[in-house]
Amino acid sequence: MGLADPSPQLIVAGRTDPGQRRGLNEDAWRIADESELGSLIEERGRLFAVADGMGGHAAGEVASQLAIETLFAEYYGGDDALMSPAMRLEQAILRANAQIYEQAGITASQAGMGTTIVAAVAHGEWVTIANVGDSRAYLIRDGAVQQLTHDHSWVAEQVTAGLLTEQQAQNHMYRNVVTRCLGHNPQIEVDTFEHVLEPGDAVLLCSDGLSNQVSEDELGRVIAEETPYEAVIELVELANRYGGPDNITAVMLKLPRDVYNEVTLVAQASPKEAGREESSGQPSSPAVATPVEAAVPGTVLRESVLPPRSISPVRKWGVRLGLVLLVLSLGGISIAVWRPEILEEWFSPSTATPLPAVAPTFTETVVAATPATATVAPSPTGVPIATPSATATATPTRTPTPTPTATPTQTSTPLPSMTPEITGP
DSSP states (O other), X not given: OOOOSSOOEEEEEEEEEOOSSOSSOOEEEEEOOHHHHTHHHHHHOEEEEEEEEESSTTHHHHHHHHHHHHHHHHHHHSOOOOOOHHHHXXXXXHHHHHHHHHHHHHOGGGTTOEEEEEEEEEETTEEEEEEESSOEEEEEETTEEEEOSOOXXXXXXXXXXXXXXXXXXXXXXXXXXXXXXXXXXSSOOOEEEEEEOOTTOEEEEEOHHHHTTSOHHHHHHHHHHSOHHHHHHHHHHHHHHTTOOSOEEEEEEEOOSSTTTOOOOEEEOOHHHHHHHHHHOSOOSOOEEESSOOOOTTOEEEEEEOOTTOOOHHHHHHHHHHHHHHXXXXXXXXXXXXXXXXXXXXXXXXXXXXXXXXXOEEEEEOXXXXXXXXXXXXXXXXXXXXXXXXXXXXXXXXXXXXXXXOOOOOOOOOOOOOOOOOOOO
């Protein structure tokens, strides 16, 4: 079931935390700001992203920040060519990879830095997901959790090959080793997925600091029971409660089940602090929640109205082209049925006027019969023996003579008769 008009309210929230064992937060996240982007949100959809940096010596933080900044700048600031959200999102991630790779080659202290990334674009009733690495996207529908992305990690490949179980992978010493990320190679492959959202659906983007600590059952329970604002807070707290060995980031978007009467709770930081937090991904000063939400650092929640049943430009022009082709086809069929002579004139190989058909005439010519002749052969007794030859029969022939051009008729001359010569002994 898709979303009905009028367009529903999209509730979003995000939160990040350094965890219990790390002093530096190398995760970054951002939610597209409607007040800054204006009509671009309506045209290209609303973008959300989470990046998990790696590299040490603050290089991971640089990589994740550069990935988020390039992603948003490229997605909303690229050319105006007609592109689907999936194609535009993939192009923006490839550009982010190139930027990080170039930066790592320039600065020696940042050599080898990289980052994972997972991003989502909500456009009408559709959500487009893209990822590189092991940061994940989940779809939560009626309490059931479905992982939308595939981890690009060593343990995930072993599970796929049947060499490790899911339980073994969760506790494996190499569970943090990724096989694909931004910044390590000049060329990468980006996975993209598209799904239709239904009222009540939620999409969660998170780094592995959350997904490695909190089970899918707990994710489903928290998201089903709480608002997005409350859910991201509780999920981060759960990851910290289970040890918090890594940086933890969660970004969530949800379509209210009752899209017409839902009362949206909005937590707003001051414009200065909110802008700083969204650009850096770091916790900001406490937000003021309305009407009853507790203020929690690092959380920003806004509501957004998506365009009603938006149609991508490619789909829109494709429909129009299809209608034009249909009209032309129907016109051609009508002419072929009711006015076939028009088609004959159009597709005739020559414009010359054909001559009227004239039935050929025939002229009979009689060939004279050859009289029978006899051949006399000597016999042993000396008496000539006459042997008659074959008798010719006159057969009339029909020679077609086309008109109006006259063709002379050939008259055959009778063959001379043969006089038998009898030779005596």
